[in-house]
Amino acid sequence: MIDLRSDTVTKPSAAMLAAMASAEVGDDVYGEDPTVAELETEVAGLLGHEAALFTVTGSLANTLGVRALVAPGTEILCESSAHIARAEQGAHGVINGVTMRTWTAPRGQIDLGQIRGLIAPDVGPYFVTTAAVSVENTHNFGGGSIQSQTAYDQLADELSQRGVALHLDGARLWNASVATGVPVADYARRAQTVSVCLSKGLGAPIGSLVAGSAEFVKEARVWRKRLGAGWRQAGVLAAAGLYAVRHNVERLAEDHANARAIADLLADAVPGCLKPEDVETNIVVVDLTATGKSVAEVVAEAKAEGVLAGGVGATTLRLVTHLDISAEDCRRAAETIARICA
Numbered sequence: 001m002i003d004l005r006s007d008t009v010t011k012p013s014a015a016m017l018a019a020m021a022s023a024e025v026g027d028d029v030y031g032e033d034p035t036v037a038e039l040e041t042e043v044a045g046l047l048g049h050e051a052a053l054f055t056v057t058g059s060l061a062n063t064l065g066v067r068a069l070v071a072p073g074t075e076i077l078c079e080s081s082a083h084i085a086r087a088e089q090g091a092h093g094v095i096n097g098v099t100m101r102t103w104t105a106p107r108g109q110i111d112l113g114q115i116r117g118l119i120a121p122d123v124g125p126y127f128v129t130t131a132a133v134s135v136e137n138t139h140n141f142g143g144g145s146i147q148s149q150t151a152y153d154q155l156a157d158e159l160s161q162r163g164v165a166l167h168l169d170g171a172r173l174w175n176a177s178v179a180t181g182v183p184v185a186d187y188a189r190r191a192q193t194v195s196v197c198l199s200k201g202l203g204a205p206i207g208s209l210v211a212g213s214a215e216f217v218k219e220a221r222v223w224r225k226r227l228g229a230g231w232r233q234a235g236v237l238a239a240a241g242l243y244a245v246r247h248n249v250e251r252l253a254e255d256h257a258n259a260r261a262i263a264d265l266l267a268d269a270v271p272g273c274l275k276p277e278d279v280e281t282n283i284v285v286v287d288l289t290a291t292g293k294s295v296a297e298v299v300a301e302a303k304a305e306g307v308l309a310g311g312v313g314a315t316t317l318r319l320v321t322h323l324d325i326s327a328e329d330c331r332r333a334a335e336t337i338a339r340i341c342a
């Protein structure tokens with residue numbers, strides 16, 4: 001099977017498993033796991049923040065980051081297909097007690113005009129106050145799109161002038177950085193809280209981090225425990241994370257090239273299904289409208305031919321490249337999908 005459903009499906013490599021097996025561990029709830037501490041310090045440094053906290057998922061990292069910026073009863077703004085809005089099972093409402101309003105923009109981009117129009121200052125008991133804006137980079141359901149650097153910087157400047165906080169959902173910030181050459185810290189420093197994942201393109205079996213000020217991380221550690229997600233000898237997992245950030249970042253460029261090759265082949269074979277230039281990182285979104293086939297049909301037929309793809313919308317299919325997929329796998333997968341859609 002060539003599994004292109006997500007970059008979360010990777011299996012730890014032999015070298016990563018060896019690093020996990022030899023990890024020094026301790027009880028992290030007591031703050032005694034040296035490998036977890038090393039990972040948190042290293043990633044905080046990479047992101048240009050004072051501190052970071054290792055969490056089981058990106059969703060938990062986002063929940064902790066947003067919780068710190070948005071008091072219950074106030075709101076966070078995000079793009080309407082953002083992961084925090086669509087795919088975290090309402091955690092920000094259920095756990096954080098925050099409300100959300102959204103803007104909608106092609107490929108999940110920042111739209112300054114819409115955001116300016118949405119921001120509601122504190123006007124007393126009439127309207128919900130906007131406490132923060134969340135930006136996702138790269139944007140998952142936007143097709144792995146990279147946020148415009150100019151718009152991001154302008155947004156960060158305007159928010160700081162208006163006293164509105166910024167959360168960065170950087171689950172795939174590594175992909176954005178490798179594609180643009182902009183260091184992850186340059187993106188991350190602009191936000192008060194930032195989440196990053198190790199379990200996506202970087203190939204760790206589990207784990208994310210949320211970074212911010214030392215004070216934020218101290219409180220987030222309490223909240224992580226409160227939510228039942230304190231962990232003990234987590235150094236075996238942190239070792240996989242350290243291996244991932246030290247060995248698997250630069251190679252994301254291969255995943256980006258593989259995704260672009262899939263896009264080029266499909267654009268030629270299935271006219272109108274995508275624009276290759278929209279594929280900036282490791283996610284290819286294919287519009288099946290013109291093929292007359294449903295997402296379910298294409299997914300099932302591809303599976304029968306050894307290719308796993310995922311549906312992300314009524315008419316859209318998603319193919320995600322990752323480190324367990326070769327250029328040859330990608331060529332075969334693209335030819336299979338092209339044949340099915342032709």
Ligand SMILES: Cc1ncc(COP(=O)(O)O)c(C=O)c1O
Binds near residue numbers: 059139140171
């Ligand atoms: C942009 C984005 N943020 C957050 C997450 C959440 O990560 P997790 O699945 O580890 O909770 C994902 C997962 O795909 C994602 O794509």
